[in-house]
Amino acid sequence: KDENGETFYQSLEKYDTCSEEEYKKYKERGFNDDEVSPYDPVAFFNIDKEWIDWDVLVDKIKTGSCVTIKFLGPRQDTAECLGIISICLYGYEQSERSSQQIIKLNRQFSSLSEEDDAAVPGVIVFLQVLNFLHIMSKDAVYVKQKAKDSTEVKDCIIDANDVTMEQIWNLYKQVNQSSLYPEELLLAQELLLLLFHIVLPYLKPGAQRQNKEKNKSKRTQLEKFEKGPNEYEANVFQSLCDIVDNGSSSLATLAKAVILDGAEVFFPDAQTRRLHLLSLVDKVLEDGKATSLACTFESLCKFFSNKDASGLLGLPDHLPKESFQPESVIQVMKTLISVACRESISAMEGGVENDSPSNLVSLLCALQKSFLAWCHLQCGCNISKNIVMDILLDYVGMICNSCNKVFELMCTSKYIVNVIDKLEQSFVSIAMRQLILFLNLFLTMEINYVALLNKLQPLAYTLQRMSDLFPEFFLQDDACTSEYSTKHIVLREWECESNHDYMNNSSVSKVFNCPGCSSFKVEFDPLCETERR
Numbered sequence: 001k002d003e004n005g006e007t008f009y010q011s012l013e014k015y016d017t018c019s020e021e022e023y024k025k026y027k028e029r030g031f032n033d034d035e036v037s038p039y040d041p042v043a044f045f046n047i048d049k050e051w052i053d054w055d056v057l058v059d060k061i062k063t064g065s066c067v068t069i070k071f072l073g074p075r076q077d078t079a080e081c082l083g084i085i086s087i088c089l090y091g092y093e094q095s096e097r098s099s100q101q102i103i104k105l106n107r108q109f110s111s112l113s114e115e116d117d118a119a120v121p122g123v124i125v126f127l128q129v130l131n132f133l134h135i136m137s138k139d140a141v142y143v144k145q146k147a148k149d150s151t152e153v154k155d156c157i158i159d160a161n162d163v164t165m166e167q168i169w170n171l172y173k174q175v176n177q178s179s180l181y182p183e184e185l186l187l188a189q190e191l192l193l194l195l196f197h198i199v200l201p202y203l204k205p206g207a208q209r210q211n212k213e214k215n216k217s218k219r220t221q222l223e224k225f226e227k228g229p230n231e232y233e234a235n236v237f238q239s240l241c242d243i244v245d246n247g248s249s250s251l252a253t254l255a256k257a258v259i260l261d262g263a264e265v266f267f268p269d270a271q272t273r274r275l276h277l278l279s280l281v282d283k284v285l286e287d288g289k290a291t292s293l294a295c296t297f298e299s300l301c302k303f304f305s306n307k308d309a310s311g312l313l314g315l316p317d318h319l320p321k322e323s324f325q326p327e328s329v330i331q332v333m334k335t336l337i338s339v340a341c342r343e344s345i346s347a348m349e350g351g352v353e354n355d356s357p358s359n360l361v362s363l364l365c366a367l368q369k370s371f372l373a374w375c376h377l378q379c380g381c382n383i384s385k386n387i388v389m390d391i392l393l394d395y396v397g398m399i400c401n402s403c404n405k406v407f408e409l410m411c412t413s414k415y416i417v418n419v420i421d422k423l424e425q426s427f428v429s430i431a432m433r434q435l436i437l438f439l440n441l442f443l444t445m446e447i448n449y450v451a452l453l454n455k456l457q458p459l460a461y462t463l464q465r466m467s468d469l470f471p472e473f474f475l476q477d478d479a480c481t482s483e484y485s486t487k488h489i490v491l492r493e494w495e496c497e498s499n500h501d502y503m504n505n506s507s508v509s510k511v512f513n514c515p516g517c518s519s520f521k522v523e524f525d526p527l528c529e530t531e532r533r
Helices: 009-015 020-030 096-110 122-146 165-176 182-198 205-214 216-226 231-246 251-261 270-281 291-306 309-313 327-348 359-378 385-411 416-422 431-444 449-469 479-486
Strands: none
Touching (some): 165 182, 182 251, 270 291, 291 309, 309 327, 327 359, 327 385, 359 385
16 A cells, blocks of 8 residues: 555556557657656557457556556457456566666657658767667577577577677777766666676686687687686776775676676686685775675685585595695685684674675585585595595584684673574584584494594583573473474475366375375365265
């Protein structure tokens, strides 16, 4: 309901008697006004008597949370009812920013002469071409998801395989150095960044490598590209960082999105990505750090967490007998654990409660999962078991000592409830829990369990001390047995309606799956006599 107590549908009752002539008058009068009510119509249609399907194009793009379609009458005057089989909506998820850009483009066109042979300013042509390419690029992304092998569809979409970072930088530099009006310049920059964001997949080394196979003449250029970021990647990346650090510009959000999804483009070499991320780990918790630094760190964390966790550690698939040096692996994990510990302590001393894990904790968990899975695989080989066991013991000792440090501070806290809430998404709560779960996988292997338990022992003592200080946060010895003996836990519930008409001698089967349950309870409605039998 709105401020007057009226519902959404009451605001639309005035259109129940709207005619096509009235809609045309409204379109001529109201579509030039930016301040349009969200309840105003955007299309009017009549369905031919012989047609079954009908496409309706909207005359004005608007944003909202729902779509209302009013059927004002049947196709024939003699009809007594309407028959609608289905309604399908096609289009893009349009943001408020995109709608504002369309309004700006329409405002540019409103000043043009209506004569056919009238000259059109170059800036308007340029902006319209950028908008067209942006729309075509979105089409390419959509088609790539829906029909990968359709040659008919491939012929009608934009081909961005030959786009290079040099072309993007030269175009962006020329736009910034042009004599456009501020509003035109801002609109051109926004469209360029939107287009750049969509073509990012074509600029990644993998896409460039596939394109090289199709065009052998570009081999030298690609080999130079794969050695590391060249001047164009560096210039574009620095320009985006400047926009993000400025913050006041409306371009900051678009530039941040490009940085977040462009880790492979701006850091094409695996070693470059690794070194740059490690150089940012200690800086990310500093006060007064640049916004672009945090954005770059988040981008690299997302890449290594989702795509290449083992690449950051440099773990070999097959462990050599003597040449492998584990110091680099231990150093990476030690750095991440140390910074994650500082992050947790900072949160305890006055930080805000987070709803989700930080980028650092997510990266640590991804690397820990990859590291422990690698250790489990290598422990199956007698040759590498001793080396891997030493690495595993060092790592378990490091993370337990850091967790123990946080728990010791918790024991001296006066506001333990607030501290526990703030640490809910920290490495203590997430990474340590993940470690214990993964260590269960090693129980079936012949390893030195005593040495592993010795690494966990200090943490167990601290937890025992915490249970004595704060017993309300720990289960008692008989808490689980007493609870389960007096109370059943419902894991899942289903509510089903059977068929109303049964064929003769028919047998209907339904499967209900609930892992972990010990019993099923079936209840029938009093009217379900047939089902009960």
